[in-house]
Amino acid sequence: METSSENQLLETGATLLAQWCQPTENFTENDISDKLDSLASEVRNNLQTTWPQHPVLKATIDVKNVNSDLWSCDQCKMVLDAINRVLFNKHHFQGNKSRYYDINNSYINQVLTLETGIPITLSIVYSAIARRLGIVCEPVNSPSHFLLRWKQDLTNTEEHMYTYIDVFNGGKFLSYGQLPVALNVPESLLNLNSMRITSPVQVLERMIRNLIAIGREQDRMGDNLLCLRNALEFSVLISPDDFEMRLLLVRVNLHLNINLPDVINNLQLIADEDQNRMGLVAYLMNAAQTQMEDSKENKNKKKIKTKTRKKPKDALYSVGLIMKHRRYDYDCVIYGWDSKCEATQEWILQMGVNRLPHKDKQPFYNVLVADGTNRYAAEESLDFNSECCRITHPEIGKYFTSYETTHYIPNNEKTSEYPQDIEMTARLVHEHYHS
Known part of the structure; x- marks a missing residue:
């Protein structure tokens, strides 16, 4: 060229x-x-x-x-x-x-x-x-x-x-x-x-290889691991037939115990295209399926905990509010919250939470996003959505009974989990949209 x-x-x-x-x-x-x-x-x-x-x-x-x-x-x-x-x-x-x-x-x-x-x-x-x-x-x-x-x-x-x-x-x-x-x-x-x-x-591929080499030096776990995972994801995007990079991405995600469905999809793709790797693929596939089963079992054993606010700073927002992410500009609705980040340290490092002004020492919210994804967002990253749009997410019916233009009404199970939130949502909606 x-x-x-x-x-x-x-x-x-x-x-x-x-x-x-x-x-x-x-x-x-x-x-x-x-x-x-x-x-x-x-x-x-x-x-x-x-x-x-x-x-x-x-x-x-x-x-x-x-x-x-x-x-x-x-x-x-x-x-x-x-x-x-x-x-x-x-x-x-x-x-x-x-x-x-x-x-x-x-x-x-x-x-x-x-x-x-x-x-x-x-x-x-x-x-x-x-x-x-x-x-x-x-x-x-x-x-x-x-x-x-x-x-x-x-x-x-x-x-x-x-x-x-x-x-x-x-x-x-x-x-x-x-x-x-x-x-x-x-x-x-x-x-x-x-x-x-x-x-x-080729220039971009060399830049990615540089980042992957840096990421593999894991003396300082965290930023380097995040660098490695991000570089591998980008590498797979621009070079989808590079199975070495796919396998390395699989190993990183297995180590972090995240994106397990993607891990299985990647392993299946490698198995379909490269028969020489069948032994390694089978081993990693078994590990991924075991981790998925363990996650399901732990989820089923988990009892529903009632979330109440002991202090105002426990959570400024409430279940049912329609929000907008300040950085990524996505529309979403809150379906749960924690008074501080409850994710694993690996996830915190992988997602760069340690780079936020308030890091993980702030409320985090489970949100259903209009693009169909579920995310865990920091309080400082969310703001009221002035457009109050309907969130077309496949799990809306799992947590809410109706859409009320400015917010969603949680079902009985969600109300039992967050007993103070219906009243708080009504108050916040009135203060923000009607005052």
């Missing part, structure tokens, strides 16, 4: 990966694009003082359709020099050599905020800024670390056509002949085939 329109996928893919692996961080693709636009604008300002006649200063560039350099070789070099001045002299972007395996180095939002990263994420930032200024910088998965290449001399041989950019080391410009020393690799490992451009999917 030789078109720089592919580079657009680099920042988009990096953003999607960062969003997927940081469920408690609130940022959008537009937020990332705005930051890159701002940096590109600073480069223009820098050029204005050094090369006021540069054509990029008066150009309107369609970023998605920059398929080749828009300027002459000398003009492109001026822009690249200005990018280096802004990124590395003004903002002090740098490779995070002291904490290379820090998870944040792999998330583009964190790289733009902290101004540190690893070669691959710094290269994505650099190439995105260059494209905004009409220059194509292509990703190269070199034998040592990730580089960019710029097609400087179209008339020369392939060996001498490109200038390579080492963004991890201050945007240093390198010729092909300088690469062995600069990258500290034997010349025998370096050839034109090893310096080909890398497709966006």
Whole structure:
């Protein structure tokens, strides 16, 4: 793939990966694009003082359709020099050599905020800024670390056509002949085939492999395990035929005792496609089914406990209220609550609850979501739903008898479990919607 329109996928893919692996961080693709636009604008300002006649200063560039350099070789070099001045002299972007395996180095939002990263994420930032200024910088998965290449001399041989950019080391410009020393690799490992451009999917796959490698280092259980699980889920999404990643995701979910139906579905898929893994699949399938049966047995043994409020802070909301999630914007109805989070420590870490302002030391609510899922939401994440829409969830009839426009009426079993909530719901509905 030789078109720089592919580079657009680099920042988009990096953003999607960062969003997927940081469920408690609130940022959008537009937020990332705005930051890159701002940096590109600073480069223009820098050029204005050094090369006021540069054509990029008066150009309107369609970023998605920059398929080749828009300027002459000398003009492109001026822009690249200005990018280096802004990124590395003004903002002090740098490779995070002291904490290379820090998870944040792999998330583009964190790289733009902290101004540190690893070669691959710094290269994505650099190439995105260059494209905004009409220059194509292509990703190269070199034998040592990730580089960019710029097609400087179209008339020369392939060996001498490109200038390579080492963004991890201050945007240093390198010729092909300088690469062995600069990258500290034997010349025998370096050839034109090893310096080909890398497709966006391959770039994303390498980023995921980096995160999986970090996640496997479980000396600090929690964030690393969350990182591993999120990266594996994303890997399966973009590479559904990678059974090694599916198996690793199965093992993580079994360890956490979560998503057991998905575990069984994944194992069945692997069994259907890869007969060589039947022994391992059968072992893991038996473990999953045993865990599911144990969960059902424990649920059946569990007696219904009456939930009453001893203190006002035990729960601000009540069963039957129609709510909206502040971060994820989903509509839901409350069907239960706990005065503090009752989930396992593994779930708390896996879901990033420890990153919330009040962490797990706050009421948590069982909610039926309009998309058909059941979720466990922190009190600080919920707010009254001004639209009071009907929640079309298959389990509505399991807990409620009717829909009353502003709230739901719980059935006898749910009323027995939360005896104070009918009165409290009526009061809250009146205060919020009718006062």
